[in-house]
Amino acid sequence: MEFMTTASRAKKGVFLIGVLxxxxxxxxxADNWEDIRRESAKIKSVSAHFSQEKHIQILTRPLVSKGLxxxxxxxxxxxxxxxxxxxxxxxxxxxxxxxxxxxxxxxEDKGGSLESMxxxxxEISRWSTGQFTANEHFSASLKGGRGAKIILTPRExxxxxMILRIVITLSPDRPGVIKSVKIIESEGNYTLFEFADVQIxxxxxxxxxxxxx
Amino acid sequence: xxxxxLPVRWFLIFILIFLLIxxxxxPVIKPVDQAVLxxxxxxxxxxxxxxxxxxxxxxxxxxxGGGAGTVVGVTVVDPAAENIHSVxxxxxxxxxxxxxxxxxxRVDRAVPPFNAKHFAERLMxxxxxxxxxxxxxxxxxxxxxxxxxxxxxxxSQGRILDLIIHQDKSWEIGLYSDSYETIRxxxxxxxxxxxxxxxxxxxxxxxxxxxxxxxxNAEPVLAGAIQLQPGESPDDE
Numbered sequence: 001m002e003f004m005t006t007a008s009r010a011k012k013g014v015f016l017i018g019v020l021x022x023x024x025x026x027x028x029x030a031d032n033w034e035d036i037r038r039e040s041a042k043i044k045s046v047s048a049h050f051s052q053e054k055h056i057q058i059l060t061r062p063l064v065s066k067g068l069x070x071x072x073x074x075x076x077x078x079x080x081x082x083x084x085x086x087x088x089x090x091x092x093x094x095x096x097x098x099x100x101x102x103x104x105x106x107x108e109d110k111g112g113s114l115e116s117m118x119x120x121x122x123e124i125s126r127w128s129t130g131q132f133t134a135n136e137h138f139s140a141s142l143k144g145g146r147g148a149k150i151i152l153t154p155r156e157x158x159x160x161x162m163i164l165r166i167v168i169t170l171s172p173d174r175p176g177v178i179k180s181v182k183i184i185e186s187e188g189n190y191t192l193f194e195f196a197d198v199q200i201x202x203x204x205x206x207x208x209x210x211x212x213x
Numbered sequence: 214x215x216x217x218x219l220p221v222r223w224f225l226i227f228i229l230i231f232l233l234i235x236x237x238x239x240p241v242i243k244p245v246d247q248a249v250l251x252x253x254x255x256x257x258x259x260x261x262x263x264x265x266x267x268x269x270x271x272x273x274x275x276x277x278g279g280g281a282g283t284v285v286g287v288t289v290v291d292p293a294a295e296n297i298h299s300v301x302x303x304x305x306x307x308x309x310x311x312x313x314x315x316x317x318x319r320v321d322r323a324v325p326p327f328n329a330k331h332f333a334e335r336l337m338x339x340x341x342x343x344x345x346x347x348x349x350x351x352x353x354x355x356x357x358x359x360x361x362x363x364x365x366x367x368x369s370q371g372r373i374l375d376l377i378i379h380q381d382k383s384w385e386i387g388l389y390s391d392s393y394e395t396i397r398x399x400x401x402x403x404x405x406x407x408x409x410x411x412x413x414x415x416x417x418x419x420x421x422x423x424x425x426x427x428x429x430n431a432e433p434v435l436a437g438a439i440q441l442q443p444g445e446s447p448d449d450e
Binding site: 052054056058059060063065079081084085087089100102103107109110162183185186189191 | 267269271273279280281282283285287289298300302304305306307308311322324425427429434
């Protein structure tokens with residue numbers, strides 16, 4: 001009987017510890033901007049796999065693209081698609097280039113759509129280091145707690161005609177890590193980027209941000 | 214008088230040569246037995262789908278002056294109604310252009326430079342040329358010197374459309390003006406189950422450009438499926 005009582009107490013203790021631990025996780029690391037800035041400031045590099053789901057009315061199923069993402073503070077980004085269209089975006093010191101595999105092999109894109117991508121990649125650089133507020137393009141609001149969400153709304157009318165809002169979901173259990181980014185262009189038209197196998201502060205070769213292959 | 218007549222004669226010779234050269238741009242069609250004409254017409258219909266279809270292509274665009282880029286194109290065609298819904302987006306998913314043709318062109322979204330005047334109409338004409346069978350029956354049908362099947366259609370504004378089906382099932386389209394100048398050329402290759410893996414369109418009129426379409430996916434669509442699928446709202450905010 002005494003044994004049962006001890007066992008019962010132990011179970012209760014484990015249960016309470018479990019509850020407390022869960023609560024700690026539930027509180028999350030992103031309850032306010034200061035928490036986010038503090039945790040994100042520790043991030044110097046990120047490498048991850050990403051999947052991109054394009055949802056739009058014309059598609060009954062989302063169009064899924066896959067690729068690799070590399071970030072090195074302060075502003076180097078490599079955004080590489082492996083399928084269905086092989087393409088690499090390189091951003092380094094504000095300079096952005098895109099290469100796409102086509103009929104003539106790997107060719108630099110000389111189209112005009114890079115300006116908008118430059119804005120997006122610069123934003124990703126900022127987000128990766130926790131800089132969501134004091135942004136010239138977007139105003140930010142935070143829904144804190146476990147799996148906190150940051151909602152970015154364009155400040156300018158020109159940008160808001162292209163993007164309604166951006167919802168960034170933070171990892172519930174990995175401080176400083178972004179779980180997904182949803183770019184909503186209009187109701188029913190959005191792109192969801194989800195990150196997996198995220199490596200923080202690992203060594204990334206500098207050449208990855210300079211060379212395509 | 215003699216001084217005047219000579220230039221006129223030369224002018225007429227020049228016109229004759231010009232017309233001969235122009236006419237020679239159209240492929241020479243060898244006539245066939247009337248009994249095989251229905252079969253030839255049937256073969257000329259093979260490149261085009263009979264039911265609503267959705268195509269997703271990677272599109273390499275080459276512009277005059279060396280401009281080039283790759284976008285993703287999603288197109289739904291309903292051949293019976295001749296409706297077209299076309300969306301062009303960047304590889305990253307940004308929608309640059311979204312328009313429908315349902316008796317008339319309606320543009321839902323067009324980001325510069327896709328908002329240029331007449332861009333939507335011309336894009337829809339290109340899509341129609343590639344994915345929708347020419348209206349009516351051919352004015353002439355037969356075979357070419359190399360054995361390929363050809364159907365020639367007289368279409369609007371005096372233009373002529375040649376549809377050539379090769380023996381390996383690859384096909385091509387030549388679109389000519391009323392003076393037999395080439396306006397568009399389409400070459401489709403690597404055809405499987407009537408759907409080409411590669412389509413190249415070259416335009417020669419307003420400004421020269423070329424589009425190389427590489428198939429990502431093609432699938433039948435339920436008629437009216439687009440209307441039945443209003444855009445879902447993001448649910449995780």
